[in-house]
Amino acid sequence: MDAISATMKIAASGLEAQSLRVRTVSENIANANSLGSAPGADPYRRKTIVFEPQFDKVLGAEIVNVKKIGTDPGDFSLSYDPSHPAADAQGYVKVPNVNPLIEMTDMREATRSYDANLNIIEQARGMAMSTIALLDDR
Amino acid sequence: MIDGINLFQTVTQKVDYLAVRHTMLAENVANADTPGYEAHDLKPFTEALRTVQPAGMLATHGRHMVAQSGQTTFREENRVQGWEIEPSGNQISLEEQMIEAADNTRDYELATQLMKKHVSMLKATLSTRG
């Protein structure tokens, strides 16, 4: 495959990966306060996303692939709220291990990376057009 | 005119080089958040010219092949389409890559435009009408 087409495919894999990342972070943000429903039950557990490079034979280049979407094994912190259905015997409720600040930063970075990949595609498109323009008569 | 032929050859090679380099940059950008990924780049043009191997001729060099025999690949050993790769170092920021990508695109536009101009100048001298 020629270089410019390969460039676009590589950047497209980046777009896909960053999209999934944005989705994962959005889930975390949306569920930052999702508590359990039964006494002592676990709340929402933070999701993580892991990328890995993948050599694509057709392109002859390393695209990015989502290895897996897993969960953050960190401990849940406790919040004192005896009236809540999920309160344990001592009146404590387990809260999700989601830190909104971290998620917002992650979201910003994911968006930035997404834009960067989009830029690469735009540039590659421009380069392809310039090459075709060589055929122009004047 | 001997100079002219050399000029076209060099400009063509530069255009080829820049296209392949953009692929490298795309890889770096796509894998910017991939743990353990090391960015790479092509060697600078002047240096890379000395050791470039035309991609089509690689089929004769058996030990350079990474893919199945009978197929020439885009990438082999330390080369991409004949151009040598060098590592860029571990901590490459997205901003750096995007600056490089912007420069690369501009160089590509310049090279193709110059090619176009020199071709049209040559064509003009060949024509018999005004």
Added chain:
Amino acid sequence: MIEAIAGIGYSAAAGGVQLAPAQSVYTQDTPKVSFGDAMKATAMKQIETVQASEQTTMAAMHGQASLQEVVQATVKAELAVETALAFRNKTIEAYQEIMRMPV
């Protein structure tokens, strides 16, 4: 021609416009340059301009020339080529016209 016009002077003392005899620009000492030589010199200059643009383009490929340098050099060369062509075409046209004249 400018010098000839300059020969028409105003002299109030002499009562108005005076016509001085036109002075020829060409004196004994003017070097005789043939038309062919002049054209050859121009052609050489144009070839140099084109060669300079080729050299600058090569340098630009290797990252040795600035954007402005290479664009300037190329624009100059393009102009030189167009000029040379226009001249060549006009000359051919004139020749053909002369050839058409009934003797």
